[in-house]
Amino acid sequence: MLSSYLMVAAILFCIGLYGALVKKNAVIVLLSIELMLNAVNLNLVAFSKYGVVPSLTGQIFTLFTIAVAAAEVAVGIAILIALFRARGTVNVDEYDEMRR
Amino acid sequence: MFNIEWTGEYIAFIVFSAVIISGAVFMINFTKVVHMVVSLAAVFIGIAGMFVLLNAEFLAFVQVLVYAGAVSILMIFGIMMTKHKESETESKRGLHSLLVGIGAVALFGILFYAIRQTEFPQEQPLQAVEDNTLEIGKLLFTGYVVPFEIISVLLTVAFIGSIVLAKKEANE
Amino acid sequence: MDTMFSEMAWLIPLFPLAAFLLLLASGRSGRRVGVAIGSVGSLASLVLSILVLIEHMGDGATYYQDGFKWIDLGSFQLNFGYEVTNLSALMLVVVTAVSFLVNVYSAGYMRDDERISVFYSYIALFTFSMLGLVLADNMLSLYFFWELVGVCSFLLVGFWYTKPAARAAAKKAFIVTRIGDAGLLIAILLLFWYMPDHALDFVRIENVFEGQTGAVAAGVTTLIAILIFVGAIGKSGQFPLHVWLPDAMEGPTPISALIHAATMVAAGVYLVARTFDIFQASPVAMETVAYIGAFTAIFAATIGIAQNDIKRILAYSTVSQLGYMMMALGLGSLTGGVFHLFTHAFFKALLFLGAGSIIHAVHTQNINEMGGLGSKMRITAWTFGIGALALSGIPPFAGFWSKDAILATALHENPTLFVVGVVAAFFTAFYMSRLFFLVFTGKPKGDGKAHESPLSMTIPLIILAVFAIGAGFIETPWNGTLSEWLTGTAAAAHSGGGLVMVISTAVGALGIYLGWLVFVKGTIARDAISSRAPWLARLLERKYYIDEIYEAILVKPLRGLGQLLNAIDQYLIDGIVSFIGGTAVFLGRGGTRLQNGQVQTYGLITILGLVILIIAVVGRRFWS
Structure with a gap:
C-alpha cells in the first residue's frame, strides 16, 4: 500500500516540477510549487502510517509544512504584486535581473 | 502488481488518486487561469481525502481549510491584482519545454524505479486512535512546543512582511 | 716615476x-x-x-x-x-x-x-x-664596450632618422658589424673554454700564448685568432664586411670623423694589437690578416678613385688605410700598425672635418658640383691640403712615416705585399689629388656663396693639421722611439729604409702629378679610361658590385626565408592560436546564452544535472 501512495506523490511532484519550470505566468509557477509541497506532505503522512516506525510525528511535520507553505504563498503573492507594480508584467521570462 | 485485494480503502484510494492526478494534469493544460485554480482546488481536496485514508483526519481538515480555502482564494486574489491577460499564452520555448519534460519524466523514472526496488518492512501499520486531534494536540504542546511557537512567530513575520511588501508606497 | x-x-x-x-x-x-x-x-x-x-x-x-x-x-x-x-x-x-x-x-x-x-x-x-x-x-669587458660603441655608431649614423637613407645605413652598419661581433663572441667563448683557469684577462692570455707553452693547441689557437680577426673585420670595415662603412657616411660629418675614421673603426686594429700574442702564435692567422689587409687596401683604394661623393671617397680611403694597418699587423709589425693607426687618426679626422666644413659651406657632397673653393675657404683648403698630403704619403707629413714603416716591413717580410702596398699608395695619392683639385681649384660652380666656416670649426682643423704634420716624427727610420716604447725592445734598423722612402715618395708624388695632369691641366682627358674601358669605370663606380652580390646571394634568400617563416607564423601559428581563442570565445558565447538570467532555465539545468548525477552514482551498479 505504501508504494502506491509514494507513486502518487511522485507523479504529483513531477507534474508540479514540470509546471514550475515551463509555465510563464508567475502565479501558475507558485501554484505548481504548491503541488510539489503537497506531494511531500502526502509522502510524510504515508510514512507516518506505513513507515518503519509508525508514529504521529509525520503528521506533526505535515502540519508545520502546511503552515510554512501558507506563509510562503502569502509572501510569494506579495512579492509578485510588488514586482508587477515595478515591471508591469507577471511573465517569468521577463524577469531576468540575474543576468545584469 | 495487480494481485491486490479490492478493499474499500483501495477503491477509495484509486478514486482519490484519479482526482489528484487528473486535477494536476488539468492544471497544467488549462489555458484560463481561473480554471487552473479550480482544478488545483480539486487536487487539494483529493489529497485531503488521502489524508483521511491514512488515519490523519485532523490534517485532512487543515488541508481543506488552508489549501482548498485560504491558498486558492489567495491565488485568485493574486490573479486579480496582477490583471494579466485572461489566458495563458502558449509557450514559445519548445526546446526548453521538451528538455523540462525529459527531465521530469527521467526523474519520475528514477523515483519509480527506486520505489519499486525498495523492500518496505511489513510491520504493523499505525492503528487508528480514538481521537486523532487529541493525540496531535498532546504532542504539539508537549514534545513539539518549541517548533510550534517558532512556527507561529514565522507566520506572524510572514504576514506582516507580505503586507509591507504589497503595500503601495504612498510617497512615490 | x-x-x-x-x-x-x-x-x-x-x-x-x-x-x-x-x-x-x-x-x-x-x-x-x-x-x-x-x-x-x-x-x-x-x-x-x-x-x-x-x-x-x-x-x-x-x-x-x-x-x-x-x-x-x-x-x-x-x-x-x-x-x-x-x-x-x-x-x-x-x-x-x-x-x-x-x-x-x-x-x-x-x-x-x-x-x-x-x-x-x-x-x-x-x-x-x-x-x-x-x-x-679582459676580453669580456672589452666585448661589453665593443658592443656599446657599436650601439653608439648605430645611433649616430641614424641620427637624422627622418632621412630614409640614414635609417637604412644605420641598420646596415649595425647588422654587418654584428656578423663580425658574432665571430668575436665565439672567439671569447673558445678562449674561456681552452685557457688554463678560464682566464680571460689580457695578461694571462699574453703569458700563455707568448710563452708558447702549448697550453692551447695550435689548431685552436689559429681558430681563436681567426675568429678574433673576424670581429676586427666587422668593426674595421675590412673586406668582405666593409660595405657598411661607406654607407655610414649618412651620419653627421663630425661623427664620420670621430667614429668612422679615427676611433671606432680603429678598434679592430686595436683589438688585433691587443691580442697580438695569440696571432703571433699562429702563422696561418698572421698570413690571413696580412693578405686580407693588403687586399682591402688596394681594393678600397681603387673604388675610391671612381666615387663622386666627398665623404664616400674618404670612407673608402679609411677602409684602405685600415687595410694597411691590418697588413702591418699581419706582417708582424705591431709598431707599424699602431703607428699608422695613430697618425691616421689625426689626418683622417682632419680630412673629414675639412670635408664637413666644405659641405657646411656648399650644401652638397658631390665633388663635381664643387670647385674653386680654395680662394674662399683658405683655412679649410690649407688644412685639407695638409691632410691630403699626409694621406698620400709625402714627406715630411705624418702619413709618410707610418706608411714608410709599414712598407719597409712588407719589403722585408713579403715582397708581394710590398708591391700591393705601393700600388695602393699610388691610388691613394691619385684619388686624394683628384678630390683636392676638383674641390679647391678650377672654376667655382653652384651659387658661389661659399664662405669660410666659423672659428669653432676652423680651430680644430688647425690643431689637427699640426698633428698631421708633426705626429710622424715619433718614429722614423733613424729614431725608433715608438717601437721601443711599445714593444719594450730596441727596434731593429729598417733594412732598405732608404729605398722604401724613395719609392713611396715617388709613388705618392706620381699619383699627385697624374691627378694634377688630369684634373687641373687637362693634359690627359678625364674620360681617358672611362671612354676606353667603360666596364672598368662602371665596375669601380659600382664598388665591384659587392652590395649587389650580397643582395643577391645573402639578402634575398634570407628575406625569402624570413617571408616564409613569417607566413608560417601568420597563417599556421596564428591560425592555431586564433582557433584556440575562437573555441574559447565560442564556448563563452554558449555560456552567455545559458546565463540568461531566467530562473526556469537554471531550474532546468539543475534538474538535468540531478538526473545525470543520480544515474552516474546509482547506475554504476548496473555496468560495473
Missing part, C-alpha cells in the same frame, strides 16, 4: 659618462649648455689622458692594472678592471683628443640642429664606451 696618474685612469671614461648622464637628464632644455657639458667632459678626459701618457713616457710606469671582482663562479673569477699599458695610453690620447676636437667642431657644425644636445649626449656615450674599450683588462 710613480703611477699617480695611471691610478686615476679609471676616471678618464667617467668624465664622458657623467657628461652623457647630465645631458640625458637635462633633456631638451640642455640645448644651450649641451655643447659646454660635452666639451668639458672630453677636455677633462683629454687632460688626464695626456698626463697618463706623459707618465708612461718616462721609465718604470709601463704597466698598471686595477679593478674589482666582477664575476665569481666557483674556481672562475673575472675582474672588471682597467689596465694601462703603453699601447692603451697612446690610444687614450688619440681617442680623447679627437673626441674633444670633434666636440668643439660640432658646436659650429651642428649649431642649427634641433637635437644638438642629444647629439652631444651620444658623442659623450661613445667616448665613454671607446675609452672603456681601450682600458678594458
Whole structure:
C-alpha cells in the first residue's frame, strides 16, 4: 500500500516540477510549487502510517509544512504584486535581473 | 502488481488518486487561469481525502481549510491584482519545454524505479486512535512546543512582511 | 716615476659618462649648455689622458692594472678592471683628443640642429664606451664596450632618422658589424673554454700564448685568432664586411670623423694589437690578416678613385688605410700598425672635418658640383691640403712615416705585399689629388656663396693639421722611439729604409702629378679610361658590385626565408592560436546564452544535472 501512495506523490511532484519550470505566468509557477509541497506532505503522512516506525510525528511535520507553505504563498503573492507594480508584467521570462 | 485485494480503502484510494492526478494534469493544460485554480482546488481536496485514508483526519481538515480555502482564494486574489491577460499564452520555448519534460519524466523514472526496488518492512501499520486531534494536540504542546511557537512567530513575520511588501508606497 | 696618474685612469671614461648622464637628464632644455657639458667632459678626459701618457713616457710606469671582482663562479673569477699599458695610453690620447676636437667642431657644425644636445649626449656615450674599450683588462669587458660603441655608431649614423637613407645605413652598419661581433663572441667563448683557469684577462692570455707553452693547441689557437680577426673585420670595415662603412657616411660629418675614421673603426686594429700574442702564435692567422689587409687596401683604394661623393671617397680611403694597418699587423709589425693607426687618426679626422666644413659651406657632397673653393675657404683648403698630403704619403707629413714603416716591413717580410702596398699608395695619392683639385681649384660652380666656416670649426682643423704634420716624427727610420716604447725592445734598423722612402715618395708624388695632369691641366682627358674601358669605370663606380652580390646571394634568400617563416607564423601559428581563442570565445558565447538570467532555465539545468548525477552514482551498479 505504501508504494502506491509514494507513486502518487511522485507523479504529483513531477507534474508540479514540470509546471514550475515551463509555465510563464508567475502565479501558475507558485501554484505548481504548491503541488510539489503537497506531494511531500502526502509522502510524510504515508510514512507516518506505513513507515518503519509508525508514529504521529509525520503528521506533526505535515502540519508545520502546511503552515510554512501558507506563509510562503502569502509572501510569494506579495512579492509578485510588488514586482508587477515595478515591471508591469507577471511573465517569468521577463524577469531576468540575474543576468545584469 | 495487480494481485491486490479490492478493499474499500483501495477503491477509495484509486478514486482519490484519479482526482489528484487528473486535477494536476488539468492544471497544467488549462489555458484560463481561473480554471487552473479550480482544478488545483480539486487536487487539494483529493489529497485531503488521502489524508483521511491514512488515519490523519485532523490534517485532512487543515488541508481543506488552508489549501482548498485560504491558498486558492489567495491565488485568485493574486490573479486579480496582477490583471494579466485572461489566458495563458502558449509557450514559445519548445526546446526548453521538451528538455523540462525529459527531465521530469527521467526523474519520475528514477523515483519509480527506486520505489519499486525498495523492500518496505511489513510491520504493523499505525492503528487508528480514538481521537486523532487529541493525540496531535498532546504532542504539539508537549514534545513539539518549541517548533510550534517558532512556527507561529514565522507566520506572524510572514504576514506582516507580505503586507509591507504589497503595500503601495504612498510617497512615490 | 710613480703611477699617480695611471691610478686615476679609471676616471678618464667617467668624465664622458657623467657628461652623457647630465645631458640625458637635462633633456631638451640642455640645448644651450649641451655643447659646454660635452666639451668639458672630453677636455677633462683629454687632460688626464695626456698626463697618463706623459707618465708612461718616462721609465718604470709601463704597466698598471686595477679593478674589482666582477664575476665569481666557483674556481672562475673575472675582474672588471682597467689596465694601462703603453699601447692603451697612446690610444687614450688619440681617442680623447679627437673626441674633444670633434666636440668643439660640432658646436659650429651642428649649431642649427634641433637635437644638438642629444647629439652631444651620444658623442659623450661613445667616448665613454671607446675609452672603456681601450682600458678594458679582459676580453669580456672589452666585448661589453665593443658592443656599446657599436650601439653608439648605430645611433649616430641614424641620427637624422627622418632621412630614409640614414635609417637604412644605420641598420646596415649595425647588422654587418654584428656578423663580425658574432665571430668575436665565439672567439671569447673558445678562449674561456681552452685557457688554463678560464682566464680571460689580457695578461694571462699574453703569458700563455707568448710563452708558447702549448697550453692551447695550435689548431685552436689559429681558430681563436681567426675568429678574433673576424670581429676586427666587422668593426674595421675590412673586406668582405666593409660595405657598411661607406654607407655610414649618412651620419653627421663630425661623427664620420670621430667614429668612422679615427676611433671606432680603429678598434679592430686595436683589438688585433691587443691580442697580438695569440696571432703571433699562429702563422696561418698572421698570413690571413696580412693578405686580407693588403687586399682591402688596394681594393678600397681603387673604388675610391671612381666615387663622386666627398665623404664616400674618404670612407673608402679609411677602409684602405685600415687595410694597411691590418697588413702591418699581419706582417708582424705591431709598431707599424699602431703607428699608422695613430697618425691616421689625426689626418683622417682632419680630412673629414675639412670635408664637413666644405659641405657646411656648399650644401652638397658631390665633388663635381664643387670647385674653386680654395680662394674662399683658405683655412679649410690649407688644412685639407695638409691632410691630403699626409694621406698620400709625402714627406715630411705624418702619413709618410707610418706608411714608410709599414712598407719597409712588407719589403722585408713579403715582397708581394710590398708591391700591393705601393700600388695602393699610388691610388691613394691619385684619388686624394683628384678630390683636392676638383674641390679647391678650377672654376667655382653652384651659387658661389661659399664662405669660410666659423672659428669653432676652423680651430680644430688647425690643431689637427699640426698633428698631421708633426705626429710622424715619433718614429722614423733613424729614431725608433715608438717601437721601443711599445714593444719594450730596441727596434731593429729598417733594412732598405732608404729605398722604401724613395719609392713611396715617388709613388705618392706620381699619383699627385697624374691627378694634377688630369684634373687641373687637362693634359690627359678625364674620360681617358672611362671612354676606353667603360666596364672598368662602371665596375669601380659600382664598388665591384659587392652590395649587389650580397643582395643577391645573402639578402634575398634570407628575406625569402624570413617571408616564409613569417607566413608560417601568420597563417599556421596564428591560425592555431586564433582557433584556440575562437573555441574559447565560442564556448563563452554558449555560456552567455545559458546565463540568461531566467530562473526556469537554471531550474532546468539543475534538474538535468540531478538526473545525470543520480544515474552516474546509482547506475554504476548496473555496468560495473
